[in-house]
Amino acid sequence: MKPIAPKLKITSIQRCSRANLETTRSEFELLVAKQEKRLRNFIIKHFRDENAVEDIFQQTLIEAYCCWDSFRGDAKRATWLFGIALNIIRNTARRSPQYKFHFTSDEDLELEQAEGSDPMQHCMKNEFSIKLESAIGNLPNDLRETLILVVQHGNSYQEAADILGIPIGTVRSRISRSRAQLKSIYDLYMD
Numbered sequence: 001m002k003p004i005a006p007k008l009k010i011t012s013i014q015r016c017s018r019a020n021l022e023t024t025r026s027e028f029e030l031l032v033a034k035q036e037k038r039l040r041n042f043i044i045k046h047f048r049d050e051n052a053v054e055d056i057f058q059q060t061l062i063e064a065y066c067c068w069d070s071f072r073g074d075a076k077r078a079t080w081l082f083g084i085a086l087n088i089i090r091n092t093a094r095r096s097p098q099y100k101f102h103f104t105s106d107e108d109l110e111l112e113q114a115e116g117s118d119p120m121q122h123c124m125k126n127e128f129s130i131k132l133e134s135a136i137g138n139l140p141n142d143l144r145e146t147l148i149l150v151v152q153h154g155n156s157y158q159e160a161a162d163i164l165g166i167p168i169g170t171v172r173s174r175i176s177r178s179r180a181q182l183k184s185i186y187d188l189y190m191d
Contacts, residue, residue: 009163019183024068035078038153039085046089047151056092061094081165086145087110131185139178146174 040058042052063084073078084087136144149160150171157175161168 009071024065028065028068031064031077032079035081039081040081042085042153043089045148046093052092056085056088059088063088077099079159079162082159083165086149086163117145134184135185139181143174143178143181146171147178 040053040057042058043056045051047056060081063080067084071077073075075083136147137148146160146164149155149163150157157168157171161171164171
């Protein structure tokens, strides 16, 4: 059974003029079917709010569909799609300071507490996670974005370079600098 791409707002799609509408639509639906889960997870790493994730996901699909014909072929279509998502994520975060913070629900905290048997170990693990998340959040934007693409999302250096529109050597340098800045926190808690 062929996966079906999420239905987009028709009014937004109708604004996109197409010469080969059916070919474009089938290619687009195939790309979305292959990348939907990965794209949603990519957005979730930046925004925990379900509504924000859905909004950014929809905006990404609309933008990709409308710009389908402007794809230059410098990278894979999937990489191009993630680049569009990253730009929308950046713009949303820049405009909405509410998305810069992540709050944990009471249910998540209770579940976390139930899983850990040793309170001291749980406390150290929790403190490490908080410090690491804070340190990643305090990295300069270019280092943080590169680190998230490679480490959290599992993109190759080349894929990250394509998404960010930078040389692969710059990706390597940014990852190295990010790891060096985060190493002190790791050493403090893992010794």
